[in-house]
Structure formats: structure tokens, C-alpha cells
Amino acid sequence: MSLRLGDVAPNFKASTSLGEIDFYEYLGNSWGVLFSHPADYTPVCTTELGKTATLKEEFAKRNVKVLALSVDAVQQHLGWIGDINETQNCTVDFPIIADENRKVSELYDFIHPNASATTTVRSLVIIGPDKTIKLIITYPASTGRNFVEVLRVIDSLQLTANYSVSTPADWKHGEEVIVGTTIKTEDALTKFPKGVKVVKPYLRYTPQPNLN
């Protein structure tokens, strides 16, 4: 099944390194990151899962629950987690789905048969508290994902959800954001008391609203 932005993220039940989970129950009212890994005991995946573990506080600050997936079995995951903790100096304490029957991979379109018939590509899906899909990125197996970018997108998505702003090219936390096009300039001045800079009627900036 091909999923697109705005679609409802399908629910599923799965075996994981932390036991059986129901995806929606696991997410609760949090944001979610579901990301696929081609296989256990592979080098790039080892660094990605280690990086995710070390960013635990960053995800928690943003009310994000992470859930990894690989098509190997729980027993393999458990052995591999030992290696990840040892080599990446971390504690992996989020679940890794054991998607041996490819059920979740197929549901989320993580297998791209022309890249590999059996293992997943490196996809990452961000899901909002409303259970809709906010972002899908797909990398080849040979390229590790950029987790600074993952956190940056989460920050941008949460600013949009909470303040009706968007973020410009290469935006980073702390920089000016763009006033949403549906907001009239006279309303923007009230909504954004830190000020609105009008460059063009359609291009208006305001300081990041959730900072003091």
C-alpha cells in the first residue's frame, strides 16, 4: 500500500524487542517516528539506532515516541541491541519491530522491490497526535539518515501545528519563521506580538513564537 502525507497511519500489532505492541496504544497522544532498517547486524543501521538512543531526551522533549523496524526476529534484535549498546555507547530502550512476515513493511511501503526484494529501504515516517502522516523520507540502505534533520522537521511540524507558521529553507531552531498564508497581516500583528516583518504581502516573517 502506498501511503501519502495526510493519510491516516495504519494501526498494527507487532512483536518487538520489548514484547507485543499495538501501534496506536504505543503512541497514545504523542507524536511518532516509525523507521525501517534493512537488516540486523549491519553497520549503518547500528549507528542509526545508537544515535536514536542517544537522542532520547530530545525526542522526549518533543513528546515523540520512536519505533524501529527490521525484518529479522526478536532473538536477533536482542543480540544486536547488545552490540549497539556496546559500540555506540548507548542504551537502546525503544522497541524494534521484528517484522519477519513483512506485514508492517508492506503496510508502510518499506520494501522497494527494485532496491531489494527481501529487506526494507531506509524509510522514516513522522506521525502526528491525530495519527496522520506528516513526513515520509526514504534513503537508500547505504546512506544513514540525518537525525539533526529529523529533529528539525519535528520542530517545524510542531510549530505549524501550534502556531500556524511555516519554516523557510534551511531554518534552524531559534530563527525567524514564516507567517501562514491564511493569516491576514492585521491579524498576524495580534497573533504574533513579537512583531511581523512584511517583505511581500505573501512573505512575512516573525520571531519563533515558542521562545521567550
Ligand code: BEZ
Ligand atoms: C547497513 O546498515 O550498513 C546496510 C544494510 C543493508 C545494506 C547496506 C548497508
